[in-house]
Amino acid sequence: MSARRCAALLLAAVCVSATAGAAIPGDLNLDCKVDTADTFVLSRAVMGVITLDAEQQDAADVAPIVSGASSPDGSITVADLVVLLRAVAGLQALPGGVNVPSVSSPSGNLTENPITVTGVACPGDVVKLYVNGLVRGTVVAAADRSFAFPLVGIGYDTNTLKAKATAYGETSAFSNELSVNNTSASITTTNPPLGSGAVTVWPPPRGGGYYELTTANFVIPSGKTLILPPGTVLRFQTGSGAAGGGLEVAGRLLVQGALGGVVTL
Numbered sequence: 001m002s003a004r005r006c007a008a009l010l011l012a013a014v015c016v017s018a019t020a021g022a023a024i025p026g027d028l029n030l031d032c033k034v035d036t037a038d039t040f041v042l043s044r045a046v047m048g049v050i051t052l053d054a055e056q057q058d059a060a061d062v063a064p065i066v067s068g069a070s071s072p073d074g075s076i077t078v079a080d081l082v083v084l085l086r087a088v089a090g091l092q093a094l095p096g097g098v099n100v101p102s103v104s105s106p107s108g109n110l111t112e113n114p115i116t117v118t119g120v121a122c123p124g125d126v127v128k129l130y131v132n133g134l135v136r137g138t139v140v141a142a143a144d145r146s147f148a149f150p151l152v153g154i155g156y157d158t159n160t161l162k163a164k165a166t167a168y169g170e171t172s173a174f175s176n177e178l179s180v181n182n183t184s185a186s187i188t189t190t191n192p193p194l195g196s197g198a199v200t201v202w203p204p205p206r207g208g209g210y211y212e213l214t215t216a217n218f219v220i221p222s223g224k225t226l227i228l229p230p231g232t233v234l235r236f237q238t239g240s241g242a243a244g245g246g247l248e249v250a251g252r253l254l255v256q257g258a259l260g261g262v263v264t265l
């Protein structure tokens, strides 16, 4: 969604084009709370002392109030400041919203598999992780705003990582995008976890790498699917007693062998 945003500077009106996300109404400093710190930011913006970015403009547009409800009009003026002051004082309810998350690691060259993608979103928001434009799973942000997503089977060479957050029925714009370069010549993964999403893929490691299960019994739970694409090698430890690895399928196991790309178990 694209919108024209206008910030009134005394008698002059400055309009900027902005790509609206779905920021938390009133949360101008994007800390997931609406309080006096936000009124300070908005008052400085209305006076023209600072310029709000696109997400802040989206959060700032809380006026007018129509039939008791915030009805954003694409214009940011002192009227928005009045509404925000009343909201902070508990005199005006504002609707829920969602801030844009950020992903912070990993980046650069990788030699590990799986990797853990970390980042920040508002507490309780459902964060959807995208790898090369495809959803690879979801995770809920913790009370301290952090989230961590175990990602199994990152592809070779360049991969892009980014996220969206959902809360109160609103979905944010995309986060920042990280570029991750998997340069590993050979990767061996022991006891790889299943991703938090419904589907996990263990692609074939390059250069003779393989997956190894050393737990007594690795379980694919009901509702989860594990896909082994052509070329994947899955080894089971043959230790003594109960130490030997096993695979129990309560959900789905999809083994995708092909000519020239057998799956080895």
Ligand SMILES: [Ca+2]
Residues within 6 Å of the ligand: 026, 027, 028, 029, 030, 031, 032, 033, 034, 035, 037, 038
């Ligand atoms: Ca805030």
